Amino acid sequence: MVGGVQDRGTEAGGRYDVFHTDCPARDMVDHVTSRWGVWVLISLRSNDLRFFELRESIHGISEKMLAQTLRVLVQDGLLWRKVEPTTPPQVTYGLTEFGHEVGEPLTELFDRITRRLPPGGRPGLASPPAVGPLTT
Amino acid sequence: MVGGVQDRGTEAGGRYDVFHTDCPARDMVDHVTSRWGVWVLISLRSNDLRFFELRESIHGISEKMLAQTLRVLVQDGLLWRKVEPTTPPQVTYGLTEFGHEVGEPLTELFDRITRRLPPGGRPGLASPPAVGPLTT
DNA sequence: CAGGATCCTATCCGATACTG
DNA sequence: CAGTATCGGATAGGATCCTG
Numbered sequence: 001m002v003g004g005v006q007d008r009g010t011e012a013g014g015r016y017d018v019f020h021t022d023c024p025a026r027d028m029v030d031h032v033t034s035r036w037g038v039w040v041l042i043s044l045r046s047n048d049l050r051f052f053e054l055r056e057s058i059h060g061i062s063e064k065m066l067a068q069t070l071r072v073l074v075q076d077g078l079l080w081r082k083v084e085p086t087t088p089p090q091v092t093y094g095l096t097e098f099g100h101e102v103g104e105p106l107t108e109l110f111d112r113i114t115r116r117l118p119p120g121g122r123p124g125l126a127s128p129p130a131v132g133p134l135t136t
Numbered sequence: 137m138v139g140g141v142q143d144r145g146t147e148a149g150g151r152y153d154v155f156h157t158d159c160p161a162r163d164m165v166d167h168v169t170s171r172w173g174v175w176v177l178i179s180l181r182s183n184d185l186r187f188f189e190l191r192e193s194i195h196g197i198s199e200k201m202l203a204q205t206l207r208v209l210v211q212d213g214l215l216w217r218k219v220e221p222t223t224p225p226q227v228t229y230g231l232t233e234f235g236h237e238v239g240e241p242l243t244e245l246f247d248r249i250t251r252r253l254p255p256g257g258r259p260g261l262a263s264p265p266a267v268g269p270l271t272t
Numbered sequence: 273c274a275g276g277a278t279c280c281t282a283t284c285c286g287a288t289a290c291t292g
Numbered sequence: 293c294a295g296t297a298t299c300g301g302a303t304a305g306g307a308t309c310c311t312g
Binding site: 024025028029030032033034035038098101102104105106108109110112113114116117 | 164165166168169171241242244245
Binding site for chain 4: 035036063064
């Protein structure tokens with residue numbers, strides 16, 4: 001699969017040869033750009049947070065999805081997880097160095113989008129006019 | 137913009153209050169980070185492409201999803217669409233200025249991930265060791 | 273508090289068929 | 293070529309209940 005289409009032989013000025021067809025990176029990117037992964041990573045950029053803090057912080061996320069997203073991200077080496085064996089238990093999550101590396105462009109992406117949004121609402125956007133208070 | 141995103145700083149009080157809960161940005165981010173949106177945007181960074189070129193380029197995408205993804209992205213103002221009324225018809229897609237702005241951090245994100253991947257495969261990742269040819 | 277297990281629905285997405 | 297329309301299976305994701 002990887003070889004076909006894209007390598008149009010023009011090593012020099014490849015036209016649309018790409019990577020998307022590959023593999024391990026694809027999974028990682030999928031995790032990072034997953035519906036909730038994005039927000040978890042952005043949330044943790046400024047400081048470490050506990051499970052319930054993340055839940056409160058990321059509006060609309062269910063415990064199930066939060067737990068699942070965290071598990072994947074920890075597995076990928078983007079987050080670390082610290083368990084305080086107290087009662088009740090306390091679990092804190094934070095970004096690893098890699099997590100920070102990845103979180104930066106993600107935040108930049110978010111910033112650029114929000115900077116463009118306020119002015120003239122995008123016509124055609126399905127979103128209703130009401131810029132709801134909370135959303136989601 | 138949307139208020140305080142990261143401005144939480146250290147002010148007393150605000151701990152993990154955030155932005156994710158807002159709204160229009162959320163939709164846009166969802167579109168940009170959607171399963172196929174990411175690859176469409178990255179693909180078009182280097183040059184404009186026609187429908188079938190995109191389909192070939194982004195391995196694994198179906199026509200349905202490509203068309204759907206393109207429609208949303210055009211609506212969001214990230215892509216432009218040019219129709220050549222020839223026979224057969226020819227439709228070309230490209231990034232708008234906004235699209236480029238958004239595509240940059242996305243590419244950066246992708247780069248950082250792929251740079252980290254080759255060395256020591258991340259344990260826990262389902263992907264097999266085989267790192268394809270280009271694959272990024 | 274942190275999260276696993278279950279159940280069940282919404283949607284995503286691919287395959288197929290058809291249109292301009 | 294560049295789509296749209298429809299159907300159906302797979303999966304994401306929410307709600308609830310339960311445990312350490």
